[in-house]
Structure formats: structure tokens, C-alpha cells
Amino acid sequence: MKINKCLILWVALMFLTACHHRTIKQSDTTLYYNGDIVTMQGDAPQMVEVIVEKRGKITFVGDLKTAEKQFSQAHRVDLQGRTLLPGFIDPHSHFGMVSNTMGQVNLNSPPVGSVTGIEDILSAIKAYKINNDIADGEWIFGWGYDESQLQEQRHPNKREIDQVLPNNPVYLQHTSGHMGVANSMALERMQVTADTPNPEGGNIDRISGSNEPNGLVQETAMYPFVGNMLQILASHQAQYFEQTQDYYAKNGVTTAQDGMTDRNALAFFQSQADAGKLKIDLVALAGFSDLDENLKDAELKWKTYQNGFKVQGTKIIADGSPQGKTAYFTNPYLTKVASCDHDCKGLPSLSQGTLNDLFVTAYAQDNQLFIHANGDATIDMVIAAHEYAAEQLNQPLDKDRRTIVIHAQFVRPDQLKTFQEYNMEPSFFTNHAYFWGDVHVQNLGKQRAYFLSPIAAAEELGLKYTDHSDDTVTPLDPMFSVWTAVNRVSRSGQVIGEQQRATPFQALKAITSHAAYELFDEELKGTLAVGKLADFVILNQNPLTVGPMSIKDIKVVETIKQGQTIYQLLESAQ
Ligand SMILES: [Zn+2]
Numbered sequence: 001m002k003i004n005k006c007l008i009l010w011v012a013l014m015f016l017t018a019c020h021h022r023t024i025k026q027s028d029t030t031l032y033y034n035g036d037i038v039t040m041q042g043d044a045p046q047m048v049e050v051i052v053e054k055r056g057k058i059t060f061v062g063d064l065k066t067a068e069k070q071f072s073q074a075h076r077v078d079l080q081g082r083t084l085l086p087g088f089i090d091p092h093s094h095f096g097m098v099s100n101t102m103g104q105v106n107l108n109s110p111p112v113g114s115v116t117g118i119e120d121i122l123s124a125i126k127a128y129k130i131n132n133d134i135a136d137g138e139w140i141f142g143w144g145y146d147e148s149q150l151q152e153q154r155h156p157n158k159r160e161i162d163q164v165l166p167n168n169p170v171y172l173q174h175t176s177g178h179m180g181v182a183n184s185m186a187l188e189r190m191q192v193t194a195d196t197p198n199p200e201g202g203n204i205d206r207i208s209g210s211n212e213p214n215g216l217v218q219e220t221a222m223y224p225f226v227g228n229m230l231q232i233l234a235s236h237q238a239q240y241f242e243q244t245q246d247y248y249a250k251n252g253v254t255t256a257q258d259g260m261t262d263r264n265a266l267a268f269f270q271s272q273a274d275a276g277k278l279k280i281d282l283v284a285l286a287g288f289s290d291l292d293e294n295l296k297d298a299e300l301k302w303k304t305y306q307n308g309f310k311v312q313g314t315k316i317i318a319d320g321s322p323q324g325k326t327a328y329f330t331n332p333y334l335t336k337v338a339s340c341d342h343d344c345k346g347l348p349s350l351s352q353g354t355l356n357d358l359f360v361t362a363y364a365q366d367n368q369l370f371i372h373a374n375g376d377a378t379i380d381m382v383i384a385a386h387e388y389a390a391e392q393l394n395q396p397l398d399k400d401r402r403t404i405v406i407h408a409q410f411v412r413p414d415q416l417k418t419f420q421e422y423n424m425e426p427s428f429f430t431n432h433a434y435f436w437g438d439v440h441v442q443n444l445g446k447q448r449a450y451f452l453s454p455i456a457a458a459e460e461l462g463l464k465y466t467d468h469s470d471d472t473v474t475p476l477d478p479m480f481s482v483w484t485a486v487n488r489v490s491r492s493g494q495v496i497g498e499q500q501r502a503t504p505f506q507a508l509k510a511i512t513s514h515a516a517y518e519l520f521d522e523e524l525k526g527t528l529a530v531g532k533l534a535d536f537v538i539l540n541q542n543p544l545t546v547g548p549m550s551i552k553d554i555k556v557v558e559t560i561k562q563g564q565t566i567y568q569l570l571e572s573a574q
Contacts (some may be wrong), residue, residue, distance in 0.1 A: 335442055
């Protein structure tokens with residue numbers, strides 16, 4: 001953890017730009033002053049003049065006069081009017097999946113990427129081969145293209161890809177994760193030909209008037225391509241580990257999450273941590289299919305950081321996504337649902353019985369649960385499982401277990417009240433208001449859509465809600481999440497539920513103090529208080545005072561983990 005990156009960074013930066021306020025530390029104490037230092041303590045914004053860090057921890061929070069007297073030898077950092085906050089704590093994303101994207105060409109459309117047509121896809125993959133010096137015959141992968149965002153309104157096909165990359169097998173994964181496009185060499189390698197029948201539950205798309213595959217493989221037909229891709233990317237895991245941390249650090253995140261981790265990845269993360277390779281903290285949620293095996297594994301130390309890594313609890317997936325119409329609701333969708341004729345409410349991923357058993361097993365061992373649940377009918381099932389397990393085990397319903405409902409996007413007001421009674425907490429996903437808000441209004445009607453990820457209602461009940469990106473589903477960027485929570489503006493400009501708009505302070509609590517609480521880290525992190533870790537983010541502007549629509553343009557200037565600078569924006573970019 002305590003890698004002195006500052007010196008290396010400083011030397012590197014010296015050749016590029018003058019390092020304006022960082023010098024090599026002469027002392028083990030650093031005093032930050034002359035900026036908006038927001039403690040994130042209490043119910044309203046509190047600012048202090050000075051924060052002092054000593055050997056990785058916060059040793060003083062208060063006024064300049066006292067600090068100067070008490071810490072006269074301290075190294076001083078002039079914030080030059082910038083804003084210092086506790087380092088952002090990621091309430092839910094997928095570190096491992098982000099890491100996989102490091103080995104793929106980014107083919108997302110704006111605002112995530114810059115692809116607007118098939119030409120852009122072709123030039124991006126061609127450039128990737130050249131820039132990364134990829135030999136003929138080696139696989140090239142892309143991710144995130146969305147045909148509905150392309151001028152052509154269709155998928156690219158194998159012939160187009162063959163034209164730019166005839167000598168490499170290429171597979172491009174669609175943004176939905178349910179399909180992808182392969183070129184001729186990739187189809188050949190995976191032995192998909194005109195004679196290959198469609199697998200059950202899948203489709204190999206054909207060139208019209210023939211049996212020849214056109215490159216598009218859907219659902220189960222895509223599995224071999226994805227399996228091959230994951231296997232190849234896994235062999236580069238260690239190489240992408242540092243890049244992935246840099247991406248989190250660049251976004252001001254000092255504690256990242258891997259939101260569903262299998263046993264191999266748990267072992268890999270711990271090995272990286274033990275080798276001193278973590279610059280930030282990493283929290284994993286173990287996958288529920290391994291629950292029994294994990295609970296028997298004496299090597300697994302739950303809820304305890306070991307060299308910056310901890311396994312906090314278990315992740316359960318209880319339904320699908322609202323935009324994919326696979327989230328489970330008590331009332332039907334208002335638009336056509338694939339392979340459903342009437343009363344289409346979506347489906348849960350697990351039966352009530354299975355969910356009940358998982359809760360009993362986890363609660364019996366005091367294992368913290370994080371349950372992916374989007375629709376209100378699924379949330380009813382989660383509440384029922386909680387009640388069942390508490391009764392079976394003869395435990396109080398409001399025991400401090402902090403069961404977290406991940407997404408909780410279409411939670412009802414009565415369910416929020418139950419969360420409060422049972423000490424359960426929601427982790428919301430307000431980025432949906434921007435990315436799919438318009439779609440939710442069509443599919444679910446205004447009443448349900450406008451109550452999505454209701455921070456204002458949760459605040460009224462005193463819940464410790466968080467707000468996440470679910471990266472790779474939407475970009476990690478915490479300032480963007482604050483922007484969506486505060487504005488709730490959709491792609492088309494529609495306000496998705498004005499009454500549920502968060503204040504900027506509430507939106508910041510959702511990625512600092514509340515996020516620490518949901519991970520049982522409130523003694524260590526989340527606010528600027530004496531004794532806590534010196535995990536800070538410095539922003540070029542204050543989210544509490546800029547115009548609400550400008551929040552997304554705020555830049556992370558510097559990220560500090562336990563007193564060490566782990567990211568710094570080049571001066572020329574500030
Ligand atoms: Zn997730």
C-alpha cells in the first residue's frame with residue numbers, strides 16, 4: 001500500500017510540466033490549506049480551513065491558526081481555491097470487468113466513447129492493431145458498440161471487418177452483452193460455417209438468400225466467442241491490474257469494488273494485494289453460487305482488509321434489467337415484452353425458496369448480503385427472504401447486518417420504509433435517469449419511471465443510500481453520477497422525476513460517508529475526521545457551489561491514498 005509514487009510521479013512530471021505544488025516531502029506531515037475543504041460530516045455541508053495528514057492518517061481538521069502553531073514543520077500544500085473531499089468510495093462497479101475492457105478496443109458511442117458510424121468502428125480496430133503492434137493471427141477484441149447509436153442503424157458485418165483486418169481473428173461485443181460480431185477468420189477459428197445449425201437459444205445470423213454466416217452471433221451462439229475472449233484476456237490479468245487501478249484513481253476513487261467475484265478472481269486479487277500491487281483499496285463481493293464453498297474456506301477472511309483487499313460479503317442476482325424488460329415488477333410493462341403475450345411483468349432470476357435458503361445460510365454466518373434487485377416485485381422477494389431468515393434463526397429483524405439492495409431502482413415508498421425498519425440500505429443507480437430515463441417512461445409509465453432511484457425519499461427516511469455506476473454498464477465517473485442524481489435529466493432532456501432530485505451534498509454523501517457505512521468502513525473512511533485514513537480527492541471546482549448542470553464538467557485534479565499522490569492531472573489540462 002505504501003508505495004512512494006509521489007517521487008516517481010514528480011520526476012516524470014518534471015519533464016512534462018512544472019509540478020506546481022508538489023515537492024518531495026521533507027516531513028511526514030502535510031498541511032492542506034486555502035481551498036474548500038468539505039468534511040462530509042453531519043447533515044449539512046461543513047467546511048474547515050485546514051486538514052493535516054500524518055503518515056497516511058488524518059491528524060488534524062480545523063482552523064489555520066491552530067494548525068500553523070501545532071504543525072509548524074509540516075509540508076504545506078496550497079489548494080489554490082480548489083475543493084478537497086474524502087476520496088470517493090465506489091458503492092458498486094465491476095473492477096474485474098473494467099480490467100477486461102483494458103484489453104479491448106472501446107467502440108462505445110457518445111458520451112462513453114466517440115463511435116457514430118461503422119467507419120469509426122473499422123478505423124478504431126485498424127488503429128488498435130497498428131498502435132499495439134499486434135501480429136497477424138492474434139485475436140483482437142472490441143466492446144460496447146450499439147447499432148441503435150450508429151448512422152447506419154445496423155450491425156457491422158464480417159466482410160467490412162475483413163476489409164480492414166483480414167489477417168486477425170476479430171470479435172466485437174455488443175453493448176448489451178447479449179450478442180457480437182465476428183470476422184471471417186474468427187468464425188473459422190470457432191468453426192462456425194454455413195453448415196453450422198443455430199444452437200438452442202441462439203442465432204447465427206446469415207447473409208440473406210444463403211446459409212453463410214454474416215458475422216452476427218446472438219445469445220447462446222455467442223457463448224464460444226465470449227468464452228474464448230475471457231480465456232485470452234485472463235492471461236493478461238496481471239498486466240491490466242495496474243491500468244485498472246489508474247482508471248479508478250483518475251476518477252478520484254480510493255476504494256474500488258468488484259461487484260461479483262468468483263473464487264479464482266478472489267485468489268488473484270489477494271495475490272496482487274499481497275505482492276504490494278494495490279495503490280487503492282479493493283473490496284470484492286463473492287458470487288452467491290460459491291457461498292457454501294466460500295463459507296467453508298478458512299483462508300477467506302471476510303470483512304477484513306489484507307494489504308488493501310477485502311472480501312466484504314456475498315452478491316446475489318435476483319432479477320434482470322428494466323431496459324431489457326427482465327426486471328420483475330408487480331405491475332406489467334406497458335410495451336411489448338419479447339416472448340410474452342399478456343400480463344408481462346418480467347421474471348425473478350431465483351425462486352423465493354432459493355432466495356430464502358441463501359439468506360438463511362448467509363445470516364447464520366453473519367455474512368453480509370448484496371442483492372441485485374431492480375423491480376419492485378423482486379424487492380418484495382428480498383424483503384420476504386430477510387423476514388424468513390430472521391425468523392428461522394431467531395434473530396431480530398433490525399439486527400445491524402446492513403443488507404444492501406443493489407440498484408433498488410424501482411423500489412416503492414412502502415419498501416423504503418421497510419428498509420428503514422430492517423436496517424437494510426439501497427444502493428441506487430441514478431445514471432439510468434440519463435441513459436435510459438426516456439425508455440423507462442415508455443416501458444413503465446411516468447409514475448414508476450419518475451420514482452427511479454429515489455434519493456430524496458430515501459433521505460427523508462434517514463436511509464444511508466449510495467449511488468453507483470455499475471461500470472462497465474455506465475462510466476465510473478463519480479461527478480457524472482452526482483450530476484445525474486442532482487439533475488435527473490435524460491438523453492432527450494426530460495426531467496425524470498423532479499421531486500426525487502438529490503441536493504449536491506446528498507449526492508456526495510452517496511459516494512463518501514454513506515458508501516463507507518454500507519461497507520462497514522465508517523471508522524476508517526468516508527469523512528474527514530481525525531484518525532481516519534488520509535484518502536482525499538481534490539477537484540478543480542466545488543460541486544456544492546457550481547451550477548447544477550455544470551457538475552459533470554468538474555475535473556479530478558489529484559487523488560491521494562493514505563497521504564500518497566496516486567493520480568495528478570497535468571497542469572496543462574487543468
Ligand atoms: Zn453490477
